[in-house]
């Protein structure tokens with residue numbers, strides 16, 4: 023559980039308090055005495071602190087100082103990080119509740135601080151008996167005249183109704199709450215080890231998310247996948263003792279603003295041993311994260327449905343583990359995919375593109391306006407840009423990718439575009455089959471994207487999230503382990519449909 027965020031207009035009681043200002047001259051009268059003001063001024067001006075804290079009796083007071091920063095993306099990110107720092111301190115002091123006081127009407131900044139506090143309080147303690155270090159923070163209350171006046175105290179379901187146009191660009195606390203809970207559910211799924219998650223139980227978890235949110239889920243089982251001739255998914259699954267699944271999750275509200283749906287496809291490799299091309303040494307560590315794309319897609323549909331956004335979206339989540347069982351694929355095998363194309367499997371560790379290719383060709387039946395896939399697809403993407411963003415590529419969706427990139431800056435799940443040049447496509451053509459699943463050693467994230475593109479004929483965006491999906495070391499509110507990367511990005515993109 024992460025703390026909830028609510029907008030409050032009740033009289034303030036004495037409780038842990040965060041005061042947010044952009045200038046020292048704005049320090050509200052009546053909250054700080056002159057000694058405190060002097061201390062705050064010194065910490066901010068001379069020690070360049072952005073968060074200053076002190077305690078009064080049994081509660082803590084934080085001053086969050088928003089430095090001048092013209093780039094709103096960077097400014098909001100510092101707010102999230104400040105929120106994480108504050109939450110760390112509050113949790114260390116076993117605080118249950120905190121109030122954030124908006125002095126200057128900085129709506130987005132206040133919400134970003136709350137966001138960082140909530141996400142930074144996330145923990146995965148399911149398998150720990152000793153819960154002494156469990157975070158205590160449960161409630162984040164925002165006191166903001168500006169948010170109230172903008173009608174932001176409305177419940178999430180009223181999206182688009184009676185809300186002034188401009189105000190709806192800012193996410194409402196009720197919606198933010200839904201979104202952050204979806205991120206936490208995504209992280210939970212990614213952090214779940216293979217010993218406790220199979221393709222079948224993963225599909226059942228997604229089904230639960232559909233039931234909770236009012237979306238519709240359908241699980242295609244092994245028999246159905248055989249009938250659909252999903253040779254990629256079946257091929258990868260052939261070394262496993264657990265059957266594969268393919269979950270379709272749909273949110274189709276009667277008042278949808280889009281005629282054709284947005285389809286999101288997520289790589290759901292429950293665990294990637296590499297298959298017969300077994301991953302060597304440490305490289306198998308953390309491969310429970312290989313379903314992070316599918317988890318992000320499920321959590322996005324869940325969040326959009328929970329918030330009742332009037333946008334028609336569909337999530338496709340092919341799932342299996344990749345293991346070197348007796349019937350596993352071996353190098354040189356040729357498989358026939360859902361769309362009839364043949365693929366020479368040169369490396370069983372390049373399995374993600376095989377299961378995604380089937381899902382992408384299946385996506386065509388929904389006549390999509392746009393398909394976006396999310397996949398922990400290549401080590402090459404990690405080597406190219408590290409953990410601070412995802413690799414993006416597009417075909418027939420240049421404008422859509424620009425929009426998605428700006429969502430990326432806004433929520434700080436940034437994207438770096440790589441090319442879909444034809445020459446890279448030549449590198450995955452096979453002598454024996456239509457395609458091969460392995461390109462040369464260079465530009466691996468691009469040849470993987472080109473491979474996938476062959477299974478699409480609609481506007482398409484490919485996101486390789488192998489870098490940012492999972493962190494070995496804690497990084498502020500992104501946490502340690504599964505980050506939930508992609509959920510806030512896609513949610514903002516979907517929400518954007520309503521204000522674009």
Ligand code: BES
Pocket residue numbers: 294296312369371372373374398399400401402404459460461466488489
């Ligand atoms: N799941 C891995 C990619 C990955 C690497 C995810 C690091 C997260 C962190 C993927 O299935 C894989 O093994 N890719 C291979 C492809 C290669 C054999 C063409 C890789 O990148 O090494």
Ligand code: ZN
Pocket residue numbers: 294296370371372373374
């Ligand atoms: Zn692999």
Ligand code: ZN
Pocket residue numbers: 291294312371373374398399
């Ligand atoms: Zn993989």
